[in-house]
Amino acid sequence: MVVVVQRDACVGAGQCTLVAPDVFDQDDDGIVLLLEPEVEGALLEAANKAARLCPARAIAVSAQ
Amino acid sequence: MTAGPRIVIVGASIGGLTAAETLRQEGFDGEVILIGDERHRPYNRPPLSKQIVVGEWGPEDAAIRSEAEVDDLGIQLRTSCTAESLDAVGRVLHTSQGDIEFDELIIATGTEPRRHPLVPTALTLRTIDDALAIRDGLRTAQRVAVIGPGILGSEIASAARKYGADTQLIGRSGALTLGGVGSLLSSRLAELHTENGVDLVLDAEIVGARADAGGTSIEFADGRSERADLVVAMIGGTPRTQWLMSSTLTVDNGVVCDGTGHAAPGISAVGDVAAWRDPYTARPVRVEHQSNAIEQAIAVALRLVHGEPGARPIPLFWSELHGTRINAYGWFDPELPLVSIDDGSNPHATVLVSRDDTDRVHGAVGWNAPPREFRAARASVAASAAIAPALITRP
Ligand SMILES: Cc1cc2nc3c(=O)[nH]c(=O)nc-3n(C[C@H](O)[C@H](O)[C@H](O)COP(=O)(O)OP(=O)(O)OC[C@H]3O[C@@H](n4cnc5c(N)ncnc54)[C@H](O)[C@@H]3O)c2cc1C
Ligand code: SF4
Numbered sequence: 001m002v003v004v005v006q007r008d009a010c011v012g013a014g015q016c017t018l019v020a021p022d023v024f025d026q027d028d029d030g031i032v033l034l035l036e037p038e039v040e041g042a043l044l045e046a047a048n049k050a051a052r053l054c055p056a057r058a059i060a061v062s063a064q
Numbered sequence: 065m066t067a068g069p070r071i072v073i074v075g076a077s078i079g080g081l082t083a084a085e086t087l088r089q090e091g092f093d094g095e096v097i098l099i100g101d102e103r104h105r106p107y108n109r110p111p112l113s114k115q116i117v118v119g120e121w122g123p124e125d126a127a128i129r130s131e132a133e134v135d136d137l138g139i140q141l142r143t144s145c146t147a148e149s150l151d152a153v154g155r156v157l158h159t160s161q162g163d164i165e166f167d168e169l170i171i172a173t174g175t176e177p178r179r180h181p182l183v184p185t186a187l188t189l190r191t192i193d194d195a196l197a198i199r200d201g202l203r204t205a206q207r208v209a210v211i212g213p214g215i216l217g218s219e220i221a222s223a224a225r226k227y228g229a230d231t232q233l234i235g236r237s238g239a240l241t242l243g244g245v246g247s248l249l250s251s252r253l254a255e256l257h258t259e260n261g262v263d264l265v266l267d268a269e270i271v272g273a274r275a276d277a278g279g280t281s282i283e284f285a286d287g288r289s290e291r292a293d294l295v296v297a298m299i300g301g302t303p304r305t306q307w308l309m310s311s312t313l314t315v316d317n318g319v320v321c322d323g324t325g326h327a328a329p330g331i332s333a334v335g336d337v338a339a340w341r342d343p344y345t346a347r348p349v350r351v352e353h354q355s356n357a358i359e360q361a362i363a364v365a366l367r368l369v370h371g372e373p374g375a376r377p378i379p380l381f382w383s384e385l386h387g388t389r390i391n392a393y394g395w396f397d398p399e400l401p402l403v404s405i406d407d408g409s410n411p412h413a414t415v416l417v418s419r420d421d422t423d424r425v426h427g428a429v430g431w432n433a434p435p436r437e438f439r440a441a442r443a444s445v446a447a448s449a450a451i452a453p454a455l456i457t458r459p
Contacts, residue, residue, distance in 0.1 A: 052085060052089070
């Protein structure tokens, strides 16, 4: 599965880096950085959790 | 408790949609019907007072999921459909598009903005259409008056300054507030507004207003009056529970629930409309934050699918004013002043915490904070939250 982040929507809340630190990081301004654009298994589960927790809806996980 | 085959969700916004998505992601394979009275697909409200009113985003940028994605999740979305009343015992929802029986109902109807009783011409903001009307007004207004010292009033004042308008922020009380942080940041907020050219009119009691073709004159108790060609009032919201008045649910400033969002057999409530009992005080409290709606929706969906409630949400709130990013995480006691955890050498970028006399950190504010420092402060809030409930007997 493919992870996409929309950096201009991100509000730097950091929910993603808390629940999926192997998939997401934040830059010096707190804006999300994508570490793993393709995820399966445990990472996919973590990325899905991050996507639904993200208060800005800035993360999408999809088949392509 | 396991969910029956049909779950109906009222309110097709962030709370309702997150509940629907989580039900599917957790493997619920019955029917999921999501109804909302707006004609739009679900969209995010936080950008309305930020990117949308300043014109950086169009309405489509605030949309949450495409029609195809909603379909793929097997969610039956009915827009322009209003819940009119509820038979909580017989488990039937009466809507403008007919009756719907349900096994479980999730109420996520949010709030509606209070209109200013003395300034009826003032615009207000809750929906995308409201936001576009304010954006259009701001494009031409020379003088803007924003009534309401809360964070949404502050955000609109900040937007008005982006357009270069003379901007007044009017508050009845002397303090500016920010969500759950209350007035603890008032002097910082006041300084930020003043530095950016907002004229603060606080401790000001409005006694009347006169509108004519050229604008509105707002009259104050001390005899002063101020003219503006655009007036926006952000003086709080009322839970949308009118349609529940004839039901057997307990409604008292929101739908009263236990600590897991359960309101009555087969009925739960989440988000701005829901008053969950606080595990510490046992009092029902409503929290009007995006993350709270999301986390309550996830917790209820987990409970319906797996029979076990999810973790207790920790409040998280953010805002951006005049380019300054503010994040707040946790709980804030109005009696406990916020203290900087760094040396305070840079007043424009810092982390402030609410720490009690046992050194437990209940809340943290990032004021343009470096993310790593704010994350460390968040971790200490989460650690306190994890131990604290053990000390309290739950209701
Ligand atoms: C301008 C603005 C800016 C904000 N900024 C921030 C921010 O920066 N950070 C933050 O944390 N929070 C912010 N918030 C708060 C956040 O948007 C809310 O907490 C969140 O939207 C709550 O979600 P909800 O699903 O509970 O309710 P809502 O989003 O209010 O959705 C309720 C939905 O139910 C519908 N509905 C109501 N009654 C019925 C009925 N009888 N039948 C059918 N449908 C019905 C409504 O039309 C609405 O679509 C902001 C809110 C606004 C208005
Ligand atoms: S959770 Fe969302 S808003 Fe927060 S840092 Fe991650 S992408 Fe940005």
